[in-house]
Structures are given as C-alpha cells and as structure tokens.
Amino acid sequence: MSSRRIGVMGGTFDPVHHGHLVAASEVQARFELDEVIFVPTGQPWQKADRVVTPAEDRYLMTVIATASNPVFSVSRVDIDRGGQTYTVDTLRDLRVQYPDDDLFFITGADALQQILTWRAADEVFANAHFIGVTRPGYRLDDDHLPPGKASLVEVTAMAISSTALRARVAGGEPVWYLVPDGVVRYIHKRGLYRMDHG
Numbered sequence: 736m737s738s739r740r741i742g743v744m745g746g747t748f749d750p751v752h753h754g755h756l757v758a759a760s761e762v763q764a765r766f767e768l769d770e771v772i773f774v775p776t777g778q779p780w781q782k783a784d785r786v787v788t789p790a791e792d793r794y795l796m797t798v799i800a801t802a803s804n805p806v807f808s809v810s811r812v813d814i815d816r817g818g819q820t821y822t823v824d825t826l827r828d829l830r831v832q833y834p835d836d837d838l839f840f841i842t843g844a845d846a847l848q849q850i851l852t853w854r855a856a857d858e859v860f861a862n863a864h865f866i867g868v869t870r871p872g873y874r875l876d877d878d879h880l881p882p883g884k885a886s887l888v889e890v891t892a893m894a895i896s897s898t899a900l901r902a903r904v905a906g907g908e909p910v911w912y913l914v915p916d917g918v919v920r921y922i923h924k925r926g927l928y929r930m931d932h933g
C-alpha cells in the first residue's frame with residue numbers, strides 16, 4: 736500500500752475556533768492530505784503562566800468542531816500520555832500508529848516562530864514536515880529553520896484567537912460565528928470562561 740499523507744494539527748484549543756478549522760481545511764486541500772488529525776495538548780508547558788481548561792473539555796469541543804468534516808479526526812495521544820505536552824512525543828506516538836505514512840505538522844506563524852524553543856527540536860524536524868500558515872498579526876518566515884524542513888502557505892486570514900474568545904465570554908460578549916455553533920453551546924452549557932470560574 737502506498738504511504739498516505741497525514742496532517743497533524745496540534746493545539747491547546749482552549750477553545751478551538753474557525754482560525755484553526757480554516758487553516759486545517761485549506762492546508763488539507765493544498766497539500767492533498769488524506770486526513771488531518773487534530774491533537775489537543777495535555778498541559779502546554781509554554782502556557783504554564785495561565786489556567787488551562789481541563790483537557791476533556793478541550794477534547795470534546797474539538798470533537799464537536801471537527802465532526803462535520805469526514806477527513807478531520809481528533810487524537811487523544813497527548814491527553815492520554817498525561818503531563819506536559821512535547822511535540823517530540825506526539826510524533827513518536829503517531830509514528831507508531833502510522834508507521835508508513837508521511838506526517839505534516841501544521842502550525843500558525845506564531846508557533847512556527849517559536850519552534851526552536853521546543854524540546855528536542857532536531858528530532859521533531861526529523862519526524863515530520865512542517866507546514867507554517869499565515870496568521871493575522873504575525874510574520875511568517877522560515878529563515879530560522881533548517882532548509883527544506885518547512886513549507887509556508889497563505890490561508891484565509893481569520894483574526895481570531897482563543898485568548899480573545901475567552902475574554903469575550905468572560906465579558907459577556909457573543910462568540911457566535913467565531914467558533915462552530917456546537918462549541919458555543921458547549922461553552923455555555925459547561926459555564927466555561929466565565930469570570931466567576933477564574
């Protein structure tokens with residue numbers, strides 16, 4: 736069987752939003768990926784300065800957000816491993832599940848800028864090709880990366896961040912149409928991001 740092309744969209748997804756979904760969808764089409772796996776993090780070690788919503792809530796919101804797209808799925812590898820999440824471990828685990836396939840790790844311009852701070856960056860680059868996507872407010876470049884390890888691609892500009900969404904909910908402002916409808920309902924039902932939840 737020929738190798739398949741698997742996209743990996745890692746993120747904290749607190750909450751998942753249309754910026755993530757548009758980026759994954761456009762990369763999937765542009766790079767002719769057979770599927771895109773969304774991988775919600777366990778504890779994101781570079782976000783240790785703030786409270787992160789429990790992993791099961793972030794996982795369920797990601798499942799809800801991706802359910803309508805047959806080439807999207809959600810993996811629990813980072814959540815089930817527990818503790819702090821390092822992409823080097825994510826890729827090791829996915830390599831076991833997809834031994835013969837090509838892995839394409841998708842990151843926004845902001846994450847790509849930080850990539851040399853990631854644990855075992857050399858091994859990370861050896862185990863996946865990186866696809867960096869444009870994001871409003873950030874410069875997309877690969878000058879700092881080893882040659883040939885990343886592709887840069889322009890996607891439809893979605894000026895949305897999870898940080899701004901959390902602030903909107905805390906301030907009583909609507910988040911309809913910035914995230915999928917089911918995610919809005921989940922946020923309200925669970926009372927996420929309200930001021931009185933800290």
Ligand SMILES: Nc1ncnc2c1ncn2[C@@H]1O[C@H](COP(=O)(O)OP(=O)(O)OP(=O)(O)O)[C@@H](O)[C@H]1O
Pocket residue numbers: 745746747748749753754755758841842843844845846847868869870871893894895896897898899
């Ligand atoms: N609007 C967007 N456009 C393109 N890429 C994005 C966008 N938002 C997030 N990404 C990318 O998606 C991945 C996961 O992002 P993450 O879950 O941290 O969302 P975020 O909006 O950056 O969250 P926060 O504001 O809490 O830092 C990262 O690679 C990030 O760069």
Ligand SMILES: O=C(O)c1ccc[n+]([C@@H]2O[C@H](COP(=O)([O-])O)[C@@H](O)[C@H]2O)c1
Pocket residue numbers: 744745746747748774776779781782820821822823846852853854
């Ligand atoms: O491996 C690392 O050291 C590392 C450091 C920061 C972020 N990452 C990964 O980058 C992806 C996006 O992270 P974030 O924090 O922008 O949501 C997610 O899959 C993280 O696990 C990975």
